[in-house]
Amino acid sequence: MLTPYYNDALKLAQKEFRRCTAAGEYPYLSVLDEILSPEKLAGGVDLGLVSVPMEFIVGTRTAGRTNAFARNFMPLMEPESEFADKWQRLCLAHLEEGIRDPVKVYEYLNRYYVEEGNKRVSVLRFFGAESVEALVTRIMPDPREGREAEQYLEFVEFYRVSRINYVEFTKPGGYAHLQQLLGKSVNEVWTDEDRQDFHAAWFFFRRAYEANGGARLRSTVGDALLAYLDVYGYQQLRTCGEAELKKSLARVWEEIVLLQEPDPIDVKLDPEAERPEGLLAKVLPKAEKPMKAAFIHDKDPALSGWTYGHELGREHVQRIFGGQIETAAYFNALDADAGAVIEQAIADGCSVIFTTSPRLLPASLRAAVAHPKTVIFNCALNMSHRYIRTYYARMYEAKFIAGVIAGALAGSDNVGYICDYPIFGQVAGINAFALGVQTVDPRATVYLEWSSVGGVEAATKRLTDRGVRLVSSQDLARLRDRGRSTFGLSLLDGDSQVNLAMPVWQWGVYYEALLRRIRDKSLQSEYTGSNKALNYYWGMSAGVVEMRYSDKLPTATRKLAGLIEKSIRAGLCDPFRGPLYDQAGHLVVGKDKTLPTEQVIDMSWLNENVSGAIPAYEDLSETGKATVGVAGVSMMMPGSAGQEADK
DSSP, X not given: OOOHHHHXXXXXXXXXXXXXXXXXXXXXXXXXXXXXXXXXXXXXXXXXXXXXXXXXXXXXXXSTTGGGBBTTSOBOSOTTSXXXXXXXXXXXXXXXXXXXXXXXXXXXXXXXXXXXXXXXXXXXXXXTOSEEEEEEEXXXXXXXXXXXXXXXXXXXXXXXXXXXXXXXXXXXXXXXXXXXXXXXXXXXOOOHXXXXXXXXXXXXXXXXXXXXXXXXXXXXXXXXXXXXXXXXXXXXXXXXXXXXXXXXXXXXXXXXXXXXXXXXXXXEOSOXXXXXXXXXXXXXXXXXXXXXXXXXXXXXXXXXXXXXHHHHHHHHHHHHXXXXXXXXXXXOGGGSOHHHHHHHHHHTTOSEEEEOSGGGHXXXXXXXHHOTTSEEEESOSSOOOXXXXXXXXXXXXXXXXXXXXXXHHHTTOOEEEEESOXXXXXXXXXXHHHHHHHHHOTTOOEEEEETTTTOHHHHHHHHHTTTOOEEEOBOGGGTTSTTOOOBSEEEEETTXXXXXXXXXXXXXXXXXXXXXXXXXXXXXXXXXXXXXXXXXXXXXXXXXXXXXXXXXXXXXXXXXXXXXXXXXXXXXXXXXXXXXXXXXXXXXXOTTOBOOHHHHHTXXXXXXXXXXXXXXXXXXXXXXXXXXXXXXXXXXXXXXXXXXXXO
16 A cells, blocks of 8 residues: 655655765765674674664664665655565554564664664654664774774763763763763762653753754754753753743853864964054043952962962052052852852942852853853863853963973982872973973983872872972962962972972963953954954963072073073973873874974873873862863863873
8 A cells, every 4th residue: 555655755865865966975874884894793782672862873784775775764765666565564554553663773883773674764764753762782992993982982981870872972071071060970870760851851952952053053962952051050951941941042052153163262372462552542531430350269368379379460450550440359259159259240340250260160151141241251271162261371381491490400319290180281281391301301200199189298298208309389379378388399308398490370460461451452352253262371471470490499400491481482492392202102292293282281191201190080189079070181071080100
């Protein structure tokens, strides 16, 4: 018995065939046997009965039936063929009683290839089914096959605890970030209720996403979901109505569009030239209302050297600008509701807001979406958020100089390095220091410890127990922190300590330059002239990082350090110029090549002369986990293992 459905399906197949042919794409189904070897297929893992997303079924196991279907699984055979008759009978059976028998598929990299049931898949897809019940055999990739395999292994770990297979991300760390945004620990197993709640939220979110034009984007629904949850949170997604969901999604749409960019971040390495004042501006009095800038901190300056350094920067701004700019400081924002603190600053008339900790990023982002006329900066790095700007300093330049000094003074001894958190920019500091040591002493080893694992005093003791006396630890701006036993590059001898060289964050210079550019509108033009997220990553050339040297430093060593500092300021010396090798001896940067800034920021490998590892997320302090959860390097998301040392 003929039905009109086959002819309609055939038209869809022919349309897809013509589209693929015109685009130079393969118009038929993919064949797994042509992708993987028989040995690989024989080593599959039985997953049992799984509900498989229809959109992820992309091909067949063997080539026997591949030409019978277009790439969208619609049938291509003539209506008078035996194949068409069977397809139509299956179609009628589905309409009368439903297709109940599961199909059999192989899964590879979260894509499915049908071994039995091609026509069942075709009929169900024609009628718009979202999923099909399938007996699944999983083929695991070789982890060395590249980035796609690495991201797939992240999916496998996520599937193990969630049994969710319809969420995909285009960048590493997405699954761990989703777990965090849902309020779950890394290995927390989802309940049936968790899955039902998430599926309902996903369904409405996806519908709103596609209604806003998401199907035309290269990024995935999962990418968009993370961007939305970063701003509004999971609870709001679960409880808001469909109309409100569409409105809130539209408010963050620039953020979502940004996700499809292969390089979504525009890193500004140096301040652009200031606009000169016009003649009228010089001779006529300005009647502008003073700009008001808020500095919002997660801690108190009496207890935190980091906050203290930023407060010195705020006081510098107040002195420099006088009555042209008023400043206000808000402390301990995380002791209450950080979002409420930002809202209070806006209510107090602040049109520019600096939040000085990566942990304040989520609240900063929500406020920026709600108040698009307020200029909000967050002190963090490598954040692809369109609605706020981030700023940080290239401290690795100073660390390289400190490493050169340490290598020159170490003699036959090894040196130590204590780092706070494995966040963007910090691993670059470790490696820059190690490269500085290696420049003058290729045989020296740099022993790495972490103050966020057991505290700075314990980290220092682990080094001194090894006989290490030259240690690079916290920066000078953090001197007032309690429990800090060392800072800068120090020589330790029992209970005595001699400070030799100290990198310094010049936050006052940074804030002055940013505020001048806000006042002359040049910073606003940078934002409107770019479709990317803006990250300011200034260094010694901008005067936001300095080195201070002790009088106890030998004269010759001081001259050497000064020469390198001048070269860095002039752009003649780059610490990450190759050849560079990691701990396993792999070439990371080729000879006479320079590591791109984006790879410097997200560095997660350690130089060949470093003995130590990037710690596992679970080993960090609570503050460390909170900081890494927002700004951790890619491998430092919850659940990732530390990078083991080869030495």
